[in-house]
Amino acid sequence: MKKKYFIYQLLPRLFGNSSSANVFNGTIEENGCGKFNNITIDILKKIKDNGYTHVWYIGILAHASTTDYSVYGIPKEFPEIIKGKAGSPYAIRDYYDVDPDLAVNVQERMAEFEQLIKRTHEIGLKVIIDNVPNHVARNYKSVSKPLNISDFGENDDVTKAFSPQNNFYYLPGQHLEIVHRHGNIKENKYVEFPAKVTGNDSFTNRPSQNDWYDTVKLNYGVDYLNNNEEWFDPIPDTWYKMKDILMFWADKGVDGFRCDMAEMVPVAFWRWSIPQIKAKHPGIIFIAEIYNPSMYRVFIDKNCFDFLYDKVGLYDVLRDVSCGYRPSSDISFTLNNVGDIQKNMLNFMENHDEQRIASDYFLKNGTKGKAAMIVTSCINTNPVMVYAGQELGEKGMDEEGFSGRNGRTSIFDYWSLSTLRRWNNNGLWNDNLLTQEEKDLATFYKNLINLCNDEDAISGGLFYDLMPANYENNEFDSTRLFAFLRGYEKDILLVVANFDSSEKKCTVEIPMHAFSFMHFNNKSEGLLIPLLNKSSEDISFRNDKSSILKIAAHSGEIYRISFM
Structure with missing residues (x-):
């Protein structure tokens, strides 16, 4: 019998960081940073023993940050177009590189990641990484791309707001203007002319703090300002570039991609590119972050995605039921909405975007999430995801810097988490420093997940x-x-x-x-x-x-x- 997929999501920057400094808005020198090498054979074995089949490593791709690596030939960035000191893992500055923060030897950063892939496979786990297809960092520039590949925007006609063969959308004649709420940014040195359209489809040269102002939208041949007209013949240049990026990482041994905001990219691109990747790498999986139920079946039809986020369905209703806002009978109605495709839904109760179960904004205690986790894990044959620290009752109530005290674990700041840091125990990865309640919760998760895979x-x-x-x-x-x-x-x-x-x-x-x-x-x-x-x-x-x-x-x- 095929095992049910259980995915353990972790951000290496946080996961392996044993520093307890946690200076508000601190630099990497002040607060430290987890490394690829912190994810050892021993900890991978524990993850495997806990019942997981896949590890989703987030924050792997090189993304914009305020840390200066120019001595290594990496362009220095501009703080005014970066969220937090560490930057968003979803503001990619180079699709063909990995985050230097995660390397012990920056010059050998790719080799260190390749060794992590090898270790993960040796222990019997599969590797998932992010593909971020909808947008790139504002100041995107690849220094690691193959010589035969042109950079995004390199051949664009910037006099045109839209061209099917442009990689970006432009606002001709307009300068980008960034207005910040953070007083620590004294001046704007970044110049963008003409301004590019912001990643969340914000067609303005003055993106707000609620926009994805650190990113710019990629152009897949859809003219959004003219009735969403589609220009897919000839194949847009962006399609070829993104397909090559997917193939680059698949060739390195990655076993799956979680595709960020996949529904913001035309489904025609996925139907064109995914079969090509799978033809060379049979068994590789594609997971779509998607929030529009009316598009679910479109995105898993015709050799497209394998699995879809079940956030606005099962997650939302289980959260409300757990908090007492809705009756448990509503779970049935939610399941009926995806009854024919339930096997394709990725279930979870936490991820990097959502509030922690144990946070003050959710259930205030991780043990109170057991009922929801049992339903999430057992409801069907589809995959289930757990976010690192969830199984220890991590509260996510720190005020790290850019990310305020909001019940979420920051993806923008250099930080460490009390639960993971104590479990790490200076690289020993044991539970000696955990509380009894944390140990009991971890045991519950381990027993539940292994039971789900042991029981056909x-x-x-x-x-x-x-x-x-x-x-x-x-x-x-x-x-x-x-x-x-x-x-x-x-x-x-x-x-x-x-x-x-x-x-x-x-x-x-x-x-x-x-x-x-x-x-x-x-x-x-x-x-x-x-x-x-x-x-x-x-x-x-x-x-x-x-x-x-x-x-x-x-x-x-x-x-x-x-x-x-």
């Missing part, structure tokens, strides 16, 4: 929603409980999650249709065997009489139905 019913089985059968059940609170079956061949699992702040006693009605749907010739008596909390007692089961279950607060259980 979860990694490859059928799904049956038990909520409709229990709406009229007075012993089942369909506003705070969620129940479903997973089945494969002769194995059936009952999953019950409790989103309430107190323990719930309940019965779960399982209709006869559920067993026939699972192609299971059921018998009348058996046991419910708890798989998550193995110290719990087995429960007698009869298909004509509901068993009484006790489900802990903010948690859940997975039972094997074992017939005698």
